[in-house]
Amino acid sequence: MEIGFLNIRLTDVIDILLVALILYYVYKLLRGSLAFNIFIGLLVFYAVTQITRLLGMTLVNGILSQFLNVGVLALLIVFQPEVRRFLLQLGRGNPFKNVNFGKLFSWRRKNVALIADPQIKDALVGAINKFTEDRTGALIVLADSREKTFFDDTGVSLDANISIKLLQSIFDKTSPLHDGAAIVSGNKITRAGCILPVSENSDIPSTVGLRHRAAVGITEQIDVKVITVSEETGKISYAKEGKLTYQLQRKALSSILDVVLVDKAK
Numbered sequence: 001m002e003i004g005f006l007n008i009r010l011t012d013v014i015d016i017l018l019v020a021l022i023l024y025y026v027y028k029l030l031r032g033s034l035a036f037n038i039f040i041g042l043l044v045f046y047a048v049t050q051i052t053r054l055l056g057m058t059l060v061n062g063i064l065s066q067f068l069n070v071g072v073l074a075l076l077i078v079f080q081p082e083v084r085r086f087l088l089q090l091g092r093g094n095p096f097k098n099v100n101f102g103k104l105f106s107w108r109r110k111n112v113a114l115i116a117d118p119q120i121k122d123a124l125v126g127a128i129n130k131f132t133e134d135r136t137g138a139l140i141v142l143a144d145s146r147e148k149t150f151f152d153d154t155g156v157s158l159d160a161n162i163s164i165k166l167l168q169s170i171f172d173k174t175s176p177l178h179d180g181a182a183i184v185s186g187n188k189i190t191r192a193g194c195i196l197p198v199s200e201n202s203d204i205p206s207t208v209g210l211r212h213r214a215a216v217g218i219t220e221q222i223d224v225k226v227i228t229v230s231e232e233t234g235k236i237s238y239a240k241e242g243k244l245t246y247q248l249q250r251k252a253l254s255s256i257l258d259v260v261l262v263d264k265a266k
Helices: 009-031 035-055 059-067 071-080 080-092 106-112 118-134 164-171 209-221 251-261
Strands: 136-144 156-161 181-185 188-194 223-229 235-241 241-248
Touching: 009 136, 035 156, 059 181, 106 156, 118 223, 118 251, 136 164, 136 209, 156 209, 164 188, 209 235, 209 241, 235 251, 241 251
Parallel strands: 136 181
Antiparallel strands: 136 223, 156 188, 181 188, 223 235, 235 241
16 A cells, blocks of 8 residues: 555554554553653653764764663663563463363363362451451452462461461561561462562552552562551452552452452362
8 A cells, every 4th residue: 555655564554553552551551650750761861862863973872872782671670570560461461361271271270279168268258357347457468379489588488277366366466477468379378477569659549558559569560469458447458450449348358259269269
């Protein structure tokens, strides 16, 4: 196809659409974070480099070009959490995500399974309800067997059966583990007192505490779900995929756990 003096091929159109799609995903990924400002700064830096080249400013352009030569490596270092989250989101958008590979490969079901036992869900709901009544701060991460290894270098290893009393003991204000997160995987509390990365997303209200920012932060990096109970208000919040749902009602919490815990066991 020709437009004036331009000869546009189908591959050119596809090329432009793909670039636009990538830029859209990059914007969506970085929007509201500190990394977005860094990304804009890098674009300005690149534009200045190209301008100095066109103007024949050899010395300045040579210096700026040296920085661009290591640009890919620098981007991977600076945006490591964002790159991980971007790849994770691509995985969530996998066209094969609705295919039940667990039925094709029996080992897959064991690896992905989070919780299938209704008694485990009842223990979680019971503990969270008590936290809301007592205004006990809590941070509970629901992870499958693939993601729980992310926490191996933080907190204290427990590998204990899930119970209301144990969760109360972990998050009791006098416990040395109460400020960290408890990791729930399978039918066990695998770790407690875990330190989570704090989100830098500026869209999160300033009234939200570190527990909630940590809940968002970990879901920005890996595919886990997090339940938070506010120490100040006793309200329940739920975080997934970098988004936080505030003031969850008990019935809604039960419904969410049905989906998160049971569906992942299928």
